Amino acid sequence: MNGQILSAYVAGDAQFYLNNNSGNGYTGVVPLGAYPNSLGDGTNGPDVTRYNAGQFGTNNSGPGGAAADIADGSGLWQALSGGRLYEDATAPYYYGSQYDRNQIVAYRNTTPHSGSQTLNLMASDQSLSYLYRMDSRDYGGVAPASTAGLQVQMSFWVKPSDWDDPDTDNILGLSLIDAANQPVFEVGYTGDNFLQYRMTGGAWQTTAYQMGSMGWSEITLALDTLHNTASLGISAYNDGSSLLGSSISVLTSQSLGLISGAITGLQWDLRGGTLDNGAVSYIQSFDDFSFDITSVTPVPEPGCVVLLILGAALLNSPRRRV
Numbered sequence: 001m002n003g004q005i006l007s008a009y010v011a012g013d014a015q016f017y018l019n020n021n022s023g024n025g026y027t028g029v030v031p032l033g034a035y036p037n038s039l040g041d042g043t044n045g046p047d048v049t050r051y052n053a054g055q056f057g058t059n060n061s062g063p064g065g066a067a068a069d070i071a072d073g074s075g076l077w078q079a080l081s082g083g084r085l086y087e088d089a090t091a092p093y094y095y096g097s098q099y100d101r102n103q104i105v106a107y108r109n110t111t112p113h114s115g116s117q118t119l120n121l122m123a124s125d126q127s128l129s130y131l132y133r134m135d136s137r138d139y140g141g142v143a144p145a146s147t148a149g150l151q152v153q154m155s156f157w158v159k160p161s162d163w164d165d166p167d168t169d170n171i172l173g174l175s176l177i178d179a180a181n182q183p184v185f186e187v188g189y190t191g192d193n194f195l196q197y198r199m200t201g202g203a204w205q206t207t208a209y210q211m212g213s214m215g216w217s218e219i220t221l222a223l224d225t226l227h228n229t230a231s232l233g234i235s236a237y238n239d240g241s242s243l244l245g246s247s248i249s250v251l252t253s254q255s256l257g258l259i260s261g262a263i264t265g266l267q268w269d270l271r272g273g274t275l276d277n278g279a280v281s282y283i284q285s286f287d288d289f290s291f292d293i294t295s296v297t298p299v300p301e302p303g304c305v306v307l308l309i310l311g312a313a314l315l316n317s318p319r320r321r322v
Contacts, residue, residue, distance in 0.1 A: 005051050005067050012071030013050070014088040022092070045106035047084045048077040048119075049130070053106070060137040076135065077104070082128030082272065100124040104268065113157040113216040113287035121172070121284040123272025131177070132266045134291075142293050145179060148225055148262040152176070153292040155220040159237075159285040160193045162213035166277035167191030170204050172284055176223060177265035184260045185230045187221055188269075191279055195219070195234055195250065199257050207250055212239035216287065220247075225260045226296045229253040 007013060007026070018024035045067075048054075054076045056065040072084065079085045086102045087094070096102070107120040121128070134144045154176070164171055173188035173196075188196045188204070195209045211217035215237035222231040232251040237244050272281040 005046055005069055008069040010069060010071045012074065013069065014072065014084075014091040016094045017092045020093050026092070047079075047103040047105055048132075049073045049075065049079045049084055049104075051075070053077055054132075054135070054137075060140065062137055076133050078131045078133075080129040080131055080267075082123060082126045083130060086126055086128075096124070102126065102128060102272070104128070104130050107283075107285070109285065109287075113159075115287075117287075118159075119286040121268060121270045121286070123270045123281050126273040127269070127271045129270075130268045132268070134264055134266070138289075139291050139293055144264040145262050147264075147293060148179070149296075150226070151222055151224045151294045151296050152263045153220065153222040153294070154289065155218060156289040157216040157218050157287045158189075158211065159216050159287075160189060160211055160213050161282040161284055162193075163282035164191035164275055164279040165193070165213075167275040167279035169271075169276060170196055171271050171275075171281075173198075173267075173269040175267040175269070176221070176263050177267055178225075178261040179264050180261050181265075182258070182261075183267065184225075184258070184263065185221070185223060185256060187219060187232065191275065195236070197230075197232055197251065199254075202257075207234075209234050209236050209248065209250065212237040214239045215242065215244065217244070218247075223256075223260065223263060224253070224296055225263065226298065227253070228256045228258065228260050230256055 007015070009015070015026040018027045050069070050072055051067050052070050052075050056062065056067060058064050072088075073079055083102045083104060087096065101122045102125055104119065104121050106117050108116060109118040112118050136143050138144070139147065168190050170188055171191040173186050175183035175186040178184050183200050185200070186198050189211065190196060190206060193211045193213060195207045195211065196204045197207070198204045217237045218235040220233040224230075230251060231249070231253055233247055233249050235245055235247045270281070270284060275281055
């Protein structure tokens with residue numbers, strides 16, 4: 001996912017001039033919306049909507065293969081607004097710089113949580129919204145459409161930016177999307193890195209838990225799609241002590257206020273462009289997502305509970321011997 005992926009010039013791809021000079025022809029690589037130059041940018045991979053991100057390799061019983069150019073937005077990732085779409089509007093010329101990007105990319109991070117890469121979100125000029133459609137590899141072989149009536153637990157590691165700290169409003173939201181395309185629950189954080197959450201149609205609820213920008217914090221979320229509840233926890237990194245805090249429960253079996261279906265996608269929303277109080281929108285880094293699917297026990301209906309109690313009483317009542 002690093003370096004260059006040769007462009008197949010398929011329909012739907014935006015193309016940029018090499019070094020913004022029409023006489024040079026096109027860059028011939030997929031990154032395009034990142035920072036076109038003579039070799040592209042070998043640190044940032046292409047925007048995830050430009051290639052078959054998440055669909056190649058052998059991890060989690062994958063099919064193998066390699067990164068390849070696809071029609072923009074035709075894979076698991078789709079740009080809904082901003083990001084690549086903003087930069088594509090300037091094609092075939094590019095008016096940004098290597099520090100003014102609008103994209104979600106795989107990044108060769110020097111300080112990842114593990115491995116060598118992270119998922120980086122950047123919205124320098126305007127807000128972005130991207131949708132990721134999960135597949136069975138994310139769920140360890142379980143088809144996303146089969147997760148209705150089960151508990152879906154998601155955990156991930158995040159290292160927020162400190163460039164946007166003066167902005168105390170919400171900066172990022174990550175929504176779990178069900179098969180009906182409705183956001184079921186959303187977790188996020190403020191510009192100054194306080195953990196937030198919100199229910200569908202509600203306002204952001206800001207917690208007292210602040211994540212440091214110098215290390216990785218872990219967020220865990222469990223959605224019970226049978227009882228329609230959410231649980232949320234965090235282990236927050238402390239910049240002052242340079243230590244990861246203990247796991248803290250923020251929500252336990254909180255009612256979602258809706259009937260959820262199978263969890264089939266994630267939606268990323270990053271506020272960008274001009275922020276409050278002179279803040280600058282910069283890189284938000286994520287790493288090591290994992291999912292766990294478990295069954296849940298149905299709660300008996302009230303009438304069934306009464307019958308169970310009566311049945312138990314009859315079984316335990318003394319019997320007269322003949």
